Each structure stands twice: as structure tokens, then as C-alpha cells.
Amino acid sequence: MKPAAFIYHDPKTSKEVIELLSKYEDAKILAGGQSLMPMLNMRFVVPDHVIDINGVKELDSVFDNGSSLEIGAMTRQSNLSKSQDVKTKTPIFLEALGNVGHFQTRNRGTIGGSLCHLDPAAEIPCLMAAYDAVMIAEGPNGLREIPFSEWPLTYMIPSLEPDELLIKVRVPYWNSHHGYSFVEFARRHGDFAIIAVAVLIEMDGKTISRASISVGGADIRPIRLFEAEEVLKGENLDVRVFKSAAEIARKVDAMSDAYVTSSYRQRLAATLVERALVQAAERVSRGEN
Amino acid sequence: MPDYRNINVVVNGVKHELDVETRTSLGDFLRQEIKLTGTHLGCEHGVCGACTVLLDGEAVRSCLMLAVQANGHEITTVEGLAEEDGSLHPLQEAFWKHHGLQCGFCTPGMLTSLAAYLGDNPEPNERDLREAISGNICRCTGYQSIVDAALDAAKKMRGE
Ligand SMILES: Cc1cc2nc3c(=O)[nH]c(=O)nc-3n(C[C@@H](O)[C@H](O)[C@H](O)COP(=O)(O)OP(=O)(O)OC[C@H]3O[C@@H](n4cnc5c(N)ncnc54)[C@H](O)[C@@H]3O)c2cc1C
Ligand code: FES
Ligand code: FES
Numbered sequence: 001m002k003p004a005a006f007i008y009h010d011p012k013t014s015k016e017v018i019e020l021l022s023k024y025e026d027a028k029i030l031a032g033g034q035s036l037m038p039m040l041n042m043r044f045v046v047p048d049h050v051i052d053i054n055g056v057k058e059l060d061s062v063f064d065n066g067s068s069l070e071i072g073a074m075t076r077q078s079n080l081s082k083s084q085d086v087k088t089k090t091p092i093f094l095e096a097l098g099n100v101g102h103f104q105t106r107n108r109g110t111i112g113g114s115l116c117h118l119d120p121a122a123e124i125p126c127l128m129a130a131y132d133a134v135m136i137a138e139g140p141n142g143l144r145e146i147p148f149s150e151w152p153l154t155y156m157i158p159s160l161e162p163d164e165l166l167i168k169v170r171v172p173y174w175n176s177h178h179g180y181s182f183v184e185f186a187r188r189h190g191d192f193a194i195i196a197v198a199v200l201i202e203m204d205g206k207t208i209s210r211a212s213i214s215v216g217g218a219d220i221r222p223i224r225l226f227e228a229e230e231v232l233k234g235e236n237l238d239v240r241v242f243k244s245a246a247e248i249a250r251k252v253d254a255m256s257d258a259y260v261t262s263s264y265r266q267r268l269a270a271t272l273v274e275r276a277l278v279q280a281a282e283r284v285s286r287g288e289n
Numbered sequence: 290m291p292d293y294r295n296i297n298v299v300v301n302g303v304k305h306e307l308d309v310e311t312r313t314s315l316g317d318f319l320r321q322e323i324k325l326t327g328t329h330l331g332c333e334h335g336v337c338g339a340c341t342v343l344l345d346g347e348a349v350r351s352c353l354m355l356a357v358q359a360n361g362h363e364i365t366t367v368e369g370l371a372e373e374d375g376s377l378h379p380l381q382e383a384f385w386k387h388h389g390l391q392c393g394f395c396t397p398g399m400l401t402s403l404a405a406y407l408g409d410n411p412e413p414n415e416r417d418l419r420e421a422i423s424g425n426i427c428r429c430t431g432y433q434s435i436v437d438a439a440l441d442a443a444k445k446m447r448g449e
Contacts, residue, residue: 002333007292008311008357030355037353038334041314050311054358078347102424104341104348104402189423 003040010052014138014165017053021163022140024049029165031074031113034105059112059167064089069171073112077124078103080111089173092130092180092198096123099182102190112166118156118221120255121192123184125152126216129224130198133171139164152221174210178202179284181276184217185268193217194260195268197249199276201232203284208232213245213273218254218265225249228273237281246274296360300325301369309356316340318356319366327367327397331426338425341398342366348405367397370404380404380442389438391429398425403439411447415440 009027011017021027027049030036039045053059059074064085071080080086081097100106100114100123114124115135128135128148135146139161146159153159160166174180184196196216202209211232213225228245235241247270254265292311297304300323309318316330319342331337333352340351343365370378380400383389390396399422406421407413413421418439419432427435 002314002317003312005291005312008294008355010357033353033355033358034335034350037314037355040312041333041352052355052358102338103406103421104338104350104424105335105353107344107347107349108353189420 002043004043004046006047006050008050008052010055012055012057014056014058014167017051017056017165018138018140018163020049020051021165027051029053029116031116032076032105032109033113034101034109035113035117035119053165061168062086065170067173069173070168071111071171072168073110073115073166075111077101077106077109077111077114081106089176090131090171092182092200093127095180095182096127096196096198099123099184099186099190099193099196111169115151115169116158116160116166118152118158119192120155120220120222121194121196121217123182123193123196123216126196126198126214126222127182128169128171129216129222130200130212130214131171132212133169135159135169136167137161137164138167143167149224155220174200175202177284177287179280179282181279181283183272183276183279185272195265195272197269197272197276199273199280201277201280201284203237206236208235208237213249213276215249215252215269215273218252218269220255223252225252225273232277237285239278242274242277242281245277246270249273294357294360296357298356298359298361299363301365311355311357313356314352315342315354315356315359315364316351318359319351319364322356325366325368329394329397331394336426337395337398338402338422339395339398341401341425343369343401343405346405346408348402365401367400370400378404379445380407380439383438383442383445384435387434387438387441389430389435395425395427395429399427399435403442407439407443407446411443413439413443 028047030052059072061072062083063070086093133148137144179201181199184193186193198214200212211229216222228248250270254262256262293308297306329339331339335353342351
């Protein structure tokens, strides 16, 4: 018996989940369990109540509303990769999801779980930063929309009240010819990235009209490189321009830990930003999307 | 106060109905309650893959699921891969032939993971297979013989 004793609840609707969250002081939501179960097994977290939301069917959905993709919090990572809307409208997701753990963990792990766990190096939050996605939470007072830029409060803490539940995330589409690339560097396949980079670009004729660059793993939350995005705007798809964007990535705020220094993270960020831009440019030129 | 639930699960085709303490992992439940010790628990925090079982046909880590969450579902463990008459699954045959195991600790997780993977991806190349078992740690073989066995099994399963 690994986890300490708790009382198990299996509500069927989000309303019931919120009631339980309001009622119990020390309750933890259990989604895919791929991050929470290890912490329960090791007794890093010892909640009195575990609220299993795997039976809340309304949270498991992928919906194309015409201008955005709405992804329910309980959507499994493996199911999202199978969605036709993802393949055609947000193909960068496929590239990123392939790096989220292993196929066995993706069969259980969810989109909402990753966004609430908020590991600094996690791929899904890095993507949401690139897209300026909107997080939709529900609490006793109804729904609340939180732009991703305000979602991480600090290290691994999302902007959620104790009685709130993440319901879904809304990902606004880029135009149908956008270029994209997700690249990361990890010591072994399936490990959390040391640095992950998501790039999106849109063109107006031969020049870049819009760009988004998000870097995960450098700091405690994904960072958008707004300055580098500005450098790209109005320019042609030119490696020299990509290199100047990469130089900005080299100055990104980066943490040090026992294995990786901040300057190593910065050098990786520069290399990967350039690599991602080159790939996104190739895709946009080939009209591959 | 221990918290118990009554659950119904089908394990390798056999129905079980019993009371479990809700904090019991699926892995512990299979080994200690159902007495199927083929499923191995290595790290118990999701990293080694030895505990992999099939939940309604999909590979999952049994140390990261509660037994109560398997209520109403079908589980296949490594004991359920061979036919009822004892004839081995093509993967088991191939592991035997290619020495895909030494101590055997990782083997149940390798076999269940690969059985699910080959079901969805009948024509993998070596690279695909290395990615497929990237979440299964083996301290003995160096993986080469496992990859050889899986390539061979995939061929057999395609009828080649
Ligand atoms: C071997 C291994 C490798 C991994 N590698 C990676 C990797 O490379 N990249 C990566 O990003 N992740 C990785 N992960 C973690 C990933 O698999 C998890 O799926 C993810 O971090 C959490 O999602 P979950 O659905 O499993 O959530 P859970 O573990 O169930 O929950 C995580 C946290 O979020 C809270 N929560 C969950 N859903 C909600 C909700 N709807 N509302 C409010 N709170 C909620 C929970 O209370 C808990 O605190 C790995 C895991 C393992 C075991
Ligand atoms: S025991 Fe489950 S992954 Fe190691
Ligand atoms: S055979 Fe010993 S761990 Fe794989």
C-alpha cells in the first residue's frame, strides 16, 4: 500500500466535482494520474480526499468551434493525437505530443492534468503559451476565462482557486497555411525536455506577418520571446533573420539545477529556436500543412 | 478509517468481484488480491514500465492507476498473452528465440507494451520499436535482443 489513506470520490459531472471541492478542505483532483499517482505513491502529497474525474464524461471532448479548437480537460494525450481537427488545424500538437512521456503514459495522461501540474519543461504548457490559449475554469460562481499568460502564478502553481476545476482550453487557430515547428532536447526520448521550443509563423506573400516563439524548460514557466517575434515580422524567410532571433533566445532568463547550468540552457534555447524557425520556414514554403 | 469499494473487473477473461481499499494500486491489486504475480512492480512511480498491463486493450502503467479505477473494465496481464492451450504469443516465441530476456524483470512490461504497440503498428522499423519501448527500462539485455525479437514477432504477426 503506497499512498497514505484517503477517501475516494468518483463524481459524474463537473458540478458535483465543484461541490466536493467546496466541501472538503484537503482534496486533490485525480485526472490521468501520471503525475499525481507518483506523488501519492511517494507520499509527497497526502490528501484526505481524492476526487477522480475520469468519470466526468463532459470533460472529455475535442471540439472545432470554427475559429478555435476547444479541448476538454480530460482529453487523453493519445486521443488528442488521433483527432482529425488537430491533424489539419493544429499540426504542431502532433509533433509536441509525441514527446510527452511514452505511449503508455499518453494513454492515461490528460491535457488538463499537464496544464494544472505545470511542470516548467512540459510540452503542452509551452504550446499553450505559443498559441495564447485561453484556460476555462469553473467554480461555485460559474465560469472564468484565464489567458495562458496569466495561468502560471509561480513554479508549478496554476491560477486556480481551491474550489475551481479546469474545464477546457481554447486554442485559437492560425491561418491554414501557417508554418510550425516543435523541437526539444532531452537526455533520453520521453524525458522532460531540458529546453523545448514551439514556433508558429504566418506569411503575407513573401514576408512574415506574424510569429510566435515559446521556450519551455528555461525558466519556471514557458517564456514567449516577444522581442524575437518582432524581429521576424516584415522579413523574408531568411536564415540571417533566424539567427538574430536566436541571439535573442540566448539571453532568455534561465534556471540552473544540479545537472544543467543556465548558460547551457541559454545556448540550447538559441540552437533550438534557430532550428525550429528553419523547419517552420521549410514547411510554409512547401505549403505543407 | 480505511475506505473500501466493491469492484467488478475482468482479468484475462475471468470475472472478479471483490472489495478493495481505494488507495490500492492496480498493480498491487493484481499481484496481492488476484495472485497474478507476472506483473512486476519496479519503481512504482511510472518510470520503469515493468508494471505495464492492458486496460481494455491499451497499454497503461498499473502502478499509476488505482484498482478502483479498473471497475467495469477488462485487464490483460502478461499471463493473458498466451493461448488457453498454452501456446505462446508470437512475441513470447520471439523473445525466447532471440534471448529477449535475461533476468526477466522487465519482460512482462516489454511484452504487454509491445503486444499493444504491434496491434496498432503492424509494420514498425527498428527506430519505431526503440521509441515504443523507450518507457520500459531493461538493465540486462542492452535492448538489442528485445528489438530483434519484436521485429521478428511483427513479421510473424503479419503472416510473413
Ligand atoms: C515516465 C513518465 C514520463 C513523463 N514525461 C513527461 C514529459 O516528457 N513531458 C510532460 O509534459 N509530462 C510528462 N509526464 C507527465 C505526464 O505524463 C502527465 O500526464 C501530466 O503531467 C499530468 O497529467 P495527468 O492527466 O496525468 O494528471 P494528474 O497526474 O492526474 O494530475 C496532475 C495535477 O493536476 C491536477 N489536475 C488534474 N486535472 C485537473 C483539472 N481538470 N482541474 C484542476 N486540477 C487538475 C491534479 O490535482 C494534480 O495536482 C511523464 C510522466 C511519466 C510517468
Ligand atoms: S512499477 Fe510502474 S512504471 Fe515502474
Ligand atoms: S531482462 Fe533483466 S531487466 Fe530486462
